[in-house]
Every structure is written in structure tokens, then in C-alpha cells.
Amino acid sequence: MLSRQMLGLLSTLWLIAATKTADFETSEAGNPFVDGWYADPDTQFYNGAYWVYPTSSLPYDDQTYLDAFSSKDLVHWTKHSSILTTADFTWAHRAVWAPAPIYRNGTYYLYFGANDIQTDSELGGIGVGVADKPEGPYTDPLGKPLIGAYHNGAQPIDQDVFIDDDGQAYIYYGGHSHANVAKLNDDMISLGTFDDGTMFKEITPENYVEGSQMVKRNGIYYLFWSEGGWTGPDYAVSYGMSSSPLGPFDRIAKILQQDEAVATGSGHNAVIQVPDTDIFFILYHRHPLGSTDGNDRHLAYDRLYFNDDGTIQTVKMLVHDNFEDGNTIGWQTYGGDWSAETNALRGSASSSSNALLNTNFANFTYEADVKLLTRGGSHRDSTAGLIFRVSGTSNDTTSFQGYYAGISTAGTLFLSRSNGSQSTTLGSTKADIKPAQRYRLKVMANGSSIRVAINSKTPAVIAVTDDAYANGMDGVRVFKAQAEFDNVNITRLTSN
Incomplete structure (x- = not known):
């Protein structure tokens, strides 16, 4: 039997090795880091692995399912196909977008937009699936959307779910240039109310289009969002900071945008944090140079650096490939x-x-x-x-x-x-x-x-x-x- 000292040493060596593996400037094995047309990624760290949940970048009528990818080292990725499909959600039939994963109370939750509703008379909006494994299958606990109408002008799409240190869960979402935040109850499938009795608070920052993402670091709340048109080269990511999860989130800077030497249309981001470190990566989709198909989108990530005052440095889309993933994607x-x-x-x-x-x-x-x-x-x-x-x-x-x-x-x-x-x-x-x-x-x-x-x-x-x-x-x-x-x-x- 190994001694306590030896177990401690092995644990320390493992932690050093894990940290070293993920402490790099970009996807060292190359971007795109997975094969296929995908967009709107979000991420969680589950059971010792990084999980990425993207939109399948297809015509709206073909967007009837979601895939996922997992990796223990951010290098070698395993594909999990059709973890959520419209066959298990009677109200959803197309335009399944922007999954947002989170875990609570022994259950894995996956929030998504469906049907691309344009008015309150249409059936659709933000739904939620539940599963007992990160890879699903995710099924419908409600039989209807969680948010099925416009509030404060926000189209019910592009949600992100965040649980604060005090245990309160929030859902940030919105398209059509409006952003809302709402409370989630402990069951994670129903909405709560704010102290003033309202359920939806508008937090729209300057130039907001869609793609809300919430991150908390050192007591500061960061709201990321996308600007520009998702099919074009000007799609980009900006952010704001606040001392409260409810904002206000004044726009500070655009930190990720097209690079005429690397890729265009870089937007709709998520943030990966290496557990127990201050190492962060920005995960996003982008268009290959010269592409004219709006759905020609691919997943990439680069290092996200913070300044001493908490502001974020401009992201550099770097070009590296050490082929450690054993493939020639890109x-x-x-x-x-x-x-x-x-x-x-x-x-x-x-x-x-x-x-x-x-x-x-x-x-x-x-x-x-x-x-x-x-x-x-x-x-x-x-x-x-x-x-x-x-x-x-x-x-x-x-x-x-x-x-x-x-x-x-x-x-x-x-x-x-x-x-x-x-x-x-x-x-x-x-x-x-x-x-x-x-x-x-x-x-x-x-x-x-x-x-x-x-x-x-x-x-x-x-x-x-x-x-x-x-x-x-x-x-x-x-x-x-x-x-x-x-x-x-x-x-x-x-x-x-």
C-alpha cells in the first residue's frame, strides 16, 4: 500500500502535469480543434473532462439535434453525437441553437433555443433538457419552453446559465439586440422573481446583438456578448464588467474580432477555466478566410488574458499545430x-x-x-x-x-x-x-x-x-x- 506521503507526492505531480498540459497560448494542436461545421459553443468541466456543446451549423430546418465534444486535456477530443434531439421535445422542430450546460442536484441540464420564433404567437423559445450523464440523452421535463415569449424586446435565444457563489442561479439570454437576466429556482426548470416582483430584467449593453455569456472572476461579473451579423466577417465579441450579477454592464471593449490573416466572423463565445488555476481560454466559432457560406463555421479557442485591474486583453488568434491530436484538421x-x-x-x-x-x-x-x-x-x-x-x-x-x-x-x-x-x-x-x-x-x-x-x-x-x-x-x-x-x-x- 502506498504511504500517505507517496500519495501526496503523486497527487502533486498529477496536478503539476495537468496544469502544464493546459497552460498554453492557443489550441496547440491546431484550430479548428474539432472537425465539422459547428457554432455557438458553451462549455463546462464535468468529472475531470472539458465538455463543449455547440450548435450544429446547418440550415435552420436541419438543426434538429445537438452534438457534444469532451476532452481531458483540451487536445484529444471525443465526439458524442445527437445528445439532444427534437424527437424528445414535442414543441421543438427546427433551429436548435446555442446549448448552455450546467450541473446541479445530481442532474445535468442543457438549455437551448428552438424554432427561431419572431412573435409571441409562435411556439418556441428557450427550452431545457435533463440527463443523468453529460452526454445525455437529454429529455424534456416541461413539455414546453421555459421562456416562450419576448420580454423587453429580447428574442428568447442564446442563453447562458450561471450559478453564483451564494447558490442563486441566473439565466442570461437575448437576441434582436436586447439582453435579459432572470432568476432560476433551485429546481433549474422554473423561473423565480426579483425583489420587486418582476421576472425579467433588461441588461442590454451598448452594441449588444446576441450571445450572452457570464463569467465570474475575483468577485467581478463579466458579461460577454456578440456584435455584428453572424453570417458576416464583422461578427465579434465585446464585454462589460460589474460588481453585481444584474449589472449594469457598460461596454468596455471589443476583444475578439476578425483577423484578415487567420479567420473572419469570430464570435458567440464561451470561456474555459482550467480548474484551480487562473488560466482561461475563450472558445468561439469563426469563418474560414474566403468562405461565402454563412453556415461555414468552425470551433476554435485561444488564451484569454486579464490585466491587473481585471480588464481583458485583446485576443490574438494564433496559428499553432503540434499535431498531438493526430489529425490534420485545417x-x-x-x-x-x-x-x-x-x-x-x-x-x-x-x-x-x-x-x-x-x-x-x-x-x-x-x-x-x-x-x-x-x-x-x-x-x-x-x-x-x-x-x-x-x-x-x-x-x-x-x-x-x-x-x-x-x-x-x-x-x-x-x-x-x-x-x-x-x-x-x-x-x-x-x-x-x-x-x-x-x-x-x-x-x-x-x-x-x-x-x-x-x-x-x-x-x-x-x-x-x-x-x-x-x-x-x-x-x-x-x-x-x-x-x-x-x-x-x-x-x-x-x-x-
Whole structure:
């Protein structure tokens, strides 16, 4: 039997390991962090796992069910399909939106909007499902909506449920540019009243559209909400602070919005807190660059940082991928064979092959680990590396317009430029490259200035001036080679 001291040590080591696992800047295994079209996420920590409950991003008539995802480490996610369906809610038949999970009194509750009602004469609004497991199935305890009409001009959608330290539960909700708060009774399926006898208090902050989210930290109540149109690029998240759960919530700042290099329409957020820490992440949905389908929405999360005065810093949508989840979500491949099953992105091609992220960086730092697996011999010209400022790709060819910085089996570091049909070497230098060894390759591009560096035993740098391509996608490339790529990190170039 383990001693009390040994049990304490193991518990401490486990806590350190758990905290270390979640203490990162963004989804280190890549955003989107799950596959599929999803939106409006909310989250809870249940039984040692993070649970995410999103809207299935489909045409309204097809939104008849909800899926969920769970993870013990915010990296490896398990999908739980159809945890709630309209088949179990006789009054709901479409537009099942924005689930809000919470646990109380041995029961798991999931609140949701349904039917997208536009008037009080329509049946629909905010419903609640109950289950004895986080993954459901959730069933209807009421046989009708919990909130089935407009109050203070607020469409009954986009709810969030919050239990305060004193045990009082609140529901925050509202669309059509109005936000309300109401009390929930201890049974969590009926509404209470405020001291003045009312059931709904309007708390609409400036620029509010929809997507209420309540978080409490260090005694401060934070109300988050979405601004702009959900199908467009201007969808964004703002917040207010208050000393009371009833507000007022004066708008302080917009903290999450589109990034023309990463994604657009970033909104409808939730907040993940790593238990027993001050580590927070903002969870949200966003549109891929260039997408024209309003339902083309995907789940992402990034770090949420607080200032000393409690205000929140602007969120940076970072681009990382360490492939620890074993998949290539977010990557588009062209030619060759690509897989991340070894927790690194492995590409193989008899001629050439590319894997690209849908990004559009101009001035940036791009780093990744590169391991060239092909040995010399008949393929002395085998290469692997990073491609950037890329355009002109198509599904039926591996040609592209842009730059290629890489290493070769001839032992060189090089930088070339491709115009789609011809490649021009801009710089090359000996770098003592050995096969099957990992090298950290780094590209710094600022306007026409491009620098490429590698951390080999013989450090090498290439510096050129070239203005052929100003911005574009980023990715990796193999040429007559097999190679592995890992720990991809792309950020805007910042000056000292």
C-alpha cells in the first residue's frame, strides 16, 4: 500500500502535469480543434473532462439535434453525437441553437433555443433538457419552453446559465439586440422573481446583438456578448464588467474580432477555466478566410488574458499545430501522402506535394521543426521545408506561386521563388543537414525583406530582398522526399 506521503507526492505531480498540459497560448494542436461545421459553443468541466456543446451549423430546418465534444486535456477530443434531439421535445422542430450546460442536484441540464420564433404567437423559445450523464440523452421535463415569449424586446435565444457563489442561479439570454437576466429556482426548470416582483430584467449593453455569456472572476461579473451579423466577417465579441450579477454592464471593449490573416466572423463565445488555476481560454466559432457560406463555421479557442485591474486583453488568434491530436484538421493537401498519426505531420511524394493552411499573412515569423527522412543516393535533390505567401493552388496540381524555404539531402539551406511553372533559387548555403535529424526552420518576412535561418550544428542564414509576392497562405512542402513537420507556429512579425 502506498504511504500517505507517496500519495501526496503523486497527487502533486498529477496536478503539476495537468496544469502544464493546459497552460498554453492557443489550441496547440491546431484550430479548428474539432472537425465539422459547428457554432455557438458553451462549455463546462464535468468529472475531470472539458465538455463543449455547440450548435450544429446547418440550415435552420436541419438543426434538429445537438452534438457534444469532451476532452481531458483540451487536445484529444471525443465526439458524442445527437445528445439532444427534437424527437424528445414535442414543441421543438427546427433551429436548435446555442446549448448552455450546467450541473446541479445530481442532474445535468442543457438549455437551448428552438424554432427561431419572431412573435409571441409562435411556439418556441428557450427550452431545457435533463440527463443523468453529460452526454445525455437529454429529455424534456416541461413539455414546453421555459421562456416562450419576448420580454423587453429580447428574442428568447442564446442563453447562458450561471450559478453564483451564494447558490442563486441566473439565466442570461437575448437576441434582436436586447439582453435579459432572470432568476432560476433551485429546481433549474422554473423561473423565480426579483425583489420587486418582476421576472425579467433588461441588461442590454451598448452594441449588444446576441450571445450572452457570464463569467465570474475575483468577485467581478463579466458579461460577454456578440456584435455584428453572424453570417458576416464583422461578427465579434465585446464585454462589460460589474460588481453585481444584474449589472449594469457598460461596454468596455471589443476583444475578439476578425483577423484578415487567420479567420473572419469570430464570435458567440464561451470561456474555459482550467480548474484551480487562473488560466482561461475563450472558445468561439469563426469563418474560414474566403468562405461565402454563412453556415461555414468552425470551433476554435485561444488564451484569454486579464490585466491587473481585471480588464481583458485583446485576443490574438494564433496559428499553432503540434499535431498531438493526430489529425490534420485545417490543412489542405495537394499531391503525395499526408498523415499526422505519428503526432507529427508526415508527407511523402515521388515528385512534389504540399500541405497548406488557409491563412493570409504578409509580415510574419514562421517556425516549424523539419526532419528530412529521405537519404541521399539517387535523390540528392530531395528537399523539404516551409512554403509561404502562397497563391495559385488548385486541387489537381502541386504547383503554386510563392516562396519555398527548405533543407535538402545535399546538406543545404535554400530559399526559392515559384511562379507556378518555374522555380528560381534566391539563396542557398551549406548547413550540414543530416538525414533523420530534426531542425528548427525559421522564416522572417517583412515586406521585401526575407530571412531564413536554421538551428543546425552549422547555423546558417539566408537574407534576400524580393517583392514578387506580398502575402498568401502558409504551409509545408516535400519534393522527391519523405519528411516530418512539427510544432508549427506562425505569428505576425513584431519589431523590438
